Amino acid sequence: MSSQGVVAGRVTRRQLLKTAAAAGVAAALGGQPAASAQTACPQATNGAGFYRFRVGSFTVMVLADGTAPVPRVLPTWGANPDRQEEFRRTLESYFLPVIDGVNSYHPVLVDTGRNKVLIDTGLGPLGPATTGKLAQHLRNAGVNPEDVDTVFITHCHPDHIGGLNPQGRPAFPRARLVIGELEFNFWTSQAQPTPAVQQNILPLRDRFVRVRAGQEIVPGLVAVESFGHTPGHLSVRVQSGNESLLVFGDAAGHYILSLRHLGSYLVFDMNGPQAAAVRRRLFAEVADQGTLITAYHFPFPAVGRIRRVDDHFEFVPAVWTW
Numbered sequence: 001m002s003s004q005g006v007v008a009g010r011v012t013r014r015q016l017l018k019t020a021a022a023a024g025v026a027a028a029l030g031g032q033p034a035a036s037a038q039t040a041c042p043q044a045t046n047g048a049g050f051y052r053f054r055v056g057s058f059t060v061m062v063l064a065d066g067t068a069p070v071p072r073v074l075p076t077w078g079a080n081p082d083r084q085e086e087f088r089r090t091l092e093s094y095f096l097p098v099i100d101g102v103n104s105y106h107p108v109l110v111d112t113g114r115n116k117v118l119i120d121t122g123l124g125p126l127g128p129a130t131t132g133k134l135a136q137h138l139r140n141a142g143v144n145p146e147d148v149d150t151v152f153i154t155h156c157h158p159d160h161i162g163g164l165n166p167q168g169r170p171a172f173p174r175a176r177l178v179i180g181e182l183e184f185n186f187w188t189s190q191a192q193p194t195p196a197v198q199q200n201i202l203p204l205r206d207r208f209v210r211v212r213a214g215q216e217i218v219p220g221l222v223a224v225e226s227f228g229h230t231p232g233h234l235s236v237r238v239q240s241g242n243e244s245l246l247v248f249g250d251a252a253g254h255y256i257l258s259l260r261h262l263g264s265y266l267v268f269d270m271n272g273p274q275a276a277a278v279r280r281r282l283f284a285e286v287a288d289q290g291t292l293i294t295a296y297h298f299p300f301p302a303v304g305r306i307r308r309v310d311d312h313f314e315f316v317p318a319v320w321t322w
């Protein structure tokens with residue numbers, strides 16, 4: 001095995017030398033060997049900001065809105081103050097930074113053939129320059145903002161609604177807007193609405209259709225109760241034939257900590273114990289059914305499955321396919 005490999009390696013190297021010599025000759029004759037070396041390794045755009053796959057007859061795309069640095073992973077990400085040392089050891093064992101991490105943001109487009117449903121809208125102009133890429137990446141995937149006929153909002157945190165009404169103009173002008181009733185009522189009844197809600201929800205408030213858990217968003221997509229991260233957070237179950245996908249939104253939390261340390265919560269979870277209980281229920285459900293999942297803050301392309309390991313769970317990324 002090894003001797004063959006060495007021989008093969010020698011042959012390859014000799015061929016390469018021949019090719020290089022030929023290129024030199026070509027250069028002498030006025031060819032362009034330098035350019036050919038460059039075209040052999042073109043600038044790749046790494047999926048051009050989207051990852052497309054099938055769920056039954058539906059086409060689903062995870063869209064990268066971008067990434068942003070998150071300083072002080074601990075203690076902000078793991079909000080349980082008595083478990084910080086445990087979390088630190090876990091992050092280190094997964095080669096993840098304990099102090100400064102990176103967050104990423106992944107809206108999802110589901111094309112059922114009848115509807116094009118965008119789930120969440122990224123940060124829009126609310127984040128650093130490395131975010132707010134949703135519209136550009138949708139176009140890369142061949143989808144114009146006017147093509148989106150439904151926008152579903154899982155919850156009203158800025159990183160999910162910031163791309164809805166940037167600069168006071170609806171980014172998806174033809175879309176029917178859908179949101180959980182509890183979520184809408186909570187954020188729009190605040191005496192002091194957050195700036196993100198003021199800019200993206202209130203100006204469009206009359207356009208929102210409010211749904212409850214268990215209700216259909218469009219045929220093939222159903223809202224799933226996942227309260228806790230915010231008071232009315234809803235996830236989405238996508239079903240086509242006998243294939244399904246659970247779009248967690250922020251109900252999945254952190255892709256290592258929340259699965260490894262059940263019962264833990266994140267500082268962004270408005271009701272920590274409730275968010276942790278919902279997570280445990282949904283993780284168990286998708287693990288036992290082998291359901292494909294996507295989660296907003298998991299690493300791109302944020303698609304895979306959840307499996308049981310001892311007393312906890314683990315994210316198993318899907319294999320990238322073109």
Ligand SMILES: [Zn+2]
Binds near residue numbers: 157159160250296
């Ligand atoms: Zn989020």
